[in-house]
Amino acid sequence: MGFRKVMENEVVLKTVDHAALKTNQALIILLVILAYILNNLWLVAVVGLMMLGGTLLGKPAFGFVYQRFLKPLGWVKPEVLQDHPEPHRFAQALGGVFLSAGTLFLLISQAVIGWALAWLVVALAAFNLFLGFCAGCAMYYWFNRLGLPGFGKTPPEGTFPGTRPKARI
DSSP states (O other): OOHHHHHTTTOOOOEEEEOOOOOOHHHHHHHHHHHHHTTHHHHHHHHHHHHHHHHHHTTOOHHHHHHIIIIITSSOOOEEOOOOOOHHHHHHHHHHHHHHHHHHHHTOOHHHHHHHHHHHHHHHHHHHHOOOBBBHHHHHHHHHHTTTOOOOOOOOTOTTTBBBBBBBB
């Protein structure tokens, strides 16, 4: 399994705009809370599908809000860091799966389970947005340490798994 062996195969870090990730997290939190207030399972479904679609496209689900509006208006400044995009995509996919499962539970009248899954996504997105710790990213890096296929990146040097890297562009 060897942690050292995986590190030898690692690709160079890329640039990741963490402001786009933060915008994504803020909109996920806002929209899922709105869905709960309105008791609207379809909004939960849309957010989950957006997250899964963003994962497939390799972009934050709501990154377009940042790119088209917030960044050009100067309301949110770029925070470009040397990082791996893969753990962030994995975290987004995980959130999308949880919201999709939550939607299914809401559809079959299992509201407690459905909303619990939705609130778990809200809590983890808030933890990332406000405290800078990405649980999905940490899972990705732990899976890497276990040698699981598809999890080929290690945390940037000097970074605890799941926390934001320090290296700015």
